[in-house]
Amino acid sequence: MTEGNFVDYVKMHVFSGKGGKGSAHLHREKYITKGGPDGGDGGRGGHVIIKGNKNLWTLFHLKFKRHVKAEHGENGGKQRSTGADGSDEYVEVPLGTVIRDSETNKIIKEITEDGQEFIVAEGGMGGRGNWHFKSSTNQTPRYAQPGIDGKQIDITLELKVLADVGLVGFPNAGKSTLLSVITAAKPKIADYEFTTLKPNLGIVKYRDFKTFVIADIPGIIEGAAEGKGLGHRFLRHIERNSTLLFLIPADAPDIEKQYEILVDELRRYNPELMDKDRLIAISKSDLLDAELKEELEKELDDNLGLPYIFISSVAQTGLIELKDRLWQMLNKEAV
Template sequence: MGRVQFADYAKVYVKGGHGGAGSVHFRREKYVPRGGPDGGDGGDGGDVILRGNEQLNTLLDLRYHKYVNAKDGQRGESSKRKGKDGADEIMEAPMGCVVYDANTKERLGEITEHEQEIVVAQGGKGGLGNWHFRSSTNQTPRHAQDGKEGEERAIEIELKLIADVGLVGFPNAGKSTLLSAISGAEPKIGSYPFTTLQPNLGVVTMPDYRTFVMADIPGIIEEAHDGRGLGIQFLRHIERNNVLLFMVSSQQDIEYEYQALLDELRAYRADLLDKPRILAITKMDLLEDYQLDEEKKVDLDIPTVEISAATNYHIDELKEIIWEQIQAVESSREDNESTG
């Protein structure tokens, strides 16, 4: 079996570095034979850090690194010199990652910006050297603190793809064919369900150098929100898309399938239906004169376009509709920011 080219989930065991022990040492010089304590503090252990990298779009590398340990701090030295801190261990991840504690399910953070950092395992503090423990009654303390253990945990990282528009449809609705036809992406295409087993991203270029990013999300099936089929592992990618392009084949009951898709999204997260929606009725080239039968026509309160990716039928019209919806979202966001 070939190496997987995309991963949207990784479980990693992380451990912060152990803090260095404090030093037990006394000042000894030529003319100071009985100097006081001068043992330095131990260095702090390094942290394990998750850092955003805008050049990445998969968790593949982290999937193959199951254990990540930061470096230990070094022991304190004489003359009150602190030991060297342990080096941090950096794990790079794409935008759109959410990280959880695997055992408690506590949400540790979310990567939304390039070079944003989340400490997922903190290093232990270095121990105090013996000079901290001198007193009027104990001029020669012969003990120092041990360093603290670094934090240790298993974390789960989930990637939710960020795209301008996400393709939503049941298997074999023509999503991969559309993405391939209007972008540079090369998803696997076949005439059977679940051809797409992983999300694909494509950049769509329009006239005047306008571009937007489209995500082909693996086909949903009814009751996917309960884990059937490919389950919610792909429904989460829809959360990050600004516009949802619903795709239903002209060969199916169009209104029934559209409503079934809405039901799945509503059951998973009802607020997904607040996103702008477009309906594309696909595979029109399979109909005589590209005409739907009267009983299949739908009258919805969203933009609807009949297309064929195979023959480029109404594809330019679809791209313009998508662009208009994306611009409306961005304009609304800017208005909210200016009034907020």
């Protein structure tokens, strides 16, 4: 999948179908000149339905689908025959998609399960035929109900990546390299900032055929919560991760300051992110000799007070221990 094919934000206008008109038909047959009303009901208009599909990973297939319209219901007929319902229109989305009302920006629904369906615009009811209105005082009603109009709504679809672990770090911290080493994912890797312009998902194979999903979120910069850099276009992908893995390179000028900036950006974007489990991975640790590593450990113990681990994606050191720590954090309730 290329960078341009990852679409996680789509706006569209949806129309549900109008209900069919009820029939005002009067029964007529040879030898029966006044058979009375027998007009049938109109059919229901089609719904517009959002449906979860576990085989989709992006909203790219909806990128150019600006309008979605369901069929109108058919009109009622004679002999009390009901008109056919309009066909429902399905919009399939990947799991983790949030549906918002574009006008109010309020969340209408979140799609998190395969096959989950949500009617975002209900079709109009069909009108009732004239036979419903027959009474002792009005035995030949010559009127029927019109169908109810369908609904129109502007919606915004936002994809929040579903992953167990979210990789958080500054641009060029080595997140894509780590993902490529511990999973089968093949993210774009280069020695410049903002190499990653879309979230990359990878499945980590653990012991006894167990797996968990890790997501490389595009690099955060100071001010991201206000929209700087790639802004909170991608910060929302972190919301669904149960564990956050902060990746800070060993050659960073100030590891503690980098961590505090990252945490502050997440806090400002959504304070609830502070409730998630956190682990700090010091990447590029192959650059450290034993003396420097010992000095850095003492500094981290004194100042951060959070669990940390030294790793090197290039030298492939500390990766097994990293998987163990992440697995324990993800399954601590089951242990």
